[in-house]
Amino acid sequence: MRCGKIVCVGQNYREHVREMRSAEPTEPVLFLKPATALIGDGDPIRIPAGIGTVHHEVELALIIGTGGRDIEERKALAHVSHAAVFNDVTARDMQAAARRAGLPWALAKGIDTFAPMGAPVPFERIRDVHALGLELRVNGERRQKGSTAQMIFPPEALISYISRFMTLEPGDIIATGTPSGVGPLVPGDVVEAMVDEAGAVRNPVEGR
Secondary structure, eight states: OOOSOEEEEESOBHHHHHHTTOOOOSSOEEEEEOGGGEEOTTOOEEEOTTOOOEEEOEEEEEEESSOBSSOOGGGGGGGEEEEEEEEOOEEHHHHHHHHHTTOOOHHHHHSTTOEEBOOOEEGGGOSOTTSOEEEEEETTEEEEEEEGGGBSSOHHHHHHHHHHHSOBOTTOEEEOOOOSOOEEOOTTOEEEEEETTTEEEEEEEEEO
16 A cells, blocks of 8 residues: 555544643644555564564544645545544654654654554545544454544544645545554554444564
């Protein structure tokens, strides 16, 4: 799978903000993942040696069908063609060190295979994007459970905000944030992320 850009939203669920011991944001927190991080269902997540703790993060992804700039919030969802489940895999120790130093998170978030995404579902099949359940399991054990109703900034607000600064193009992916319960992945694990009506993505974890 390839796309132009993957725009990710950090700290968009209050309980996740609390578990990360962060202050609740007043504007969306954005970062990018490269297209080379993207993998699909069944593909292995490969953890490089020596990077420390790696965490899973289940998210709803929105895929842009009609591009634009300065998109009005009330029209924003009309720019979405598909939805999918997304796992924002994160090198947590690397991210924490970057945050302490006031540096970007790009490396911690952008490692190859650190963006598993399920098969996109046409957006018209999503009955209410504001009330979708999210769940993540590792080796069959539930680790995360939440709802898009818990977002601080809902999908239309995110699309409008992002498009103020970055032109959104067809095929771009917006990963909308994760609920609480993030936790470690190690080689040998199998992780499955699910979003109601948007499908599932299941990936084995390997070392490299």
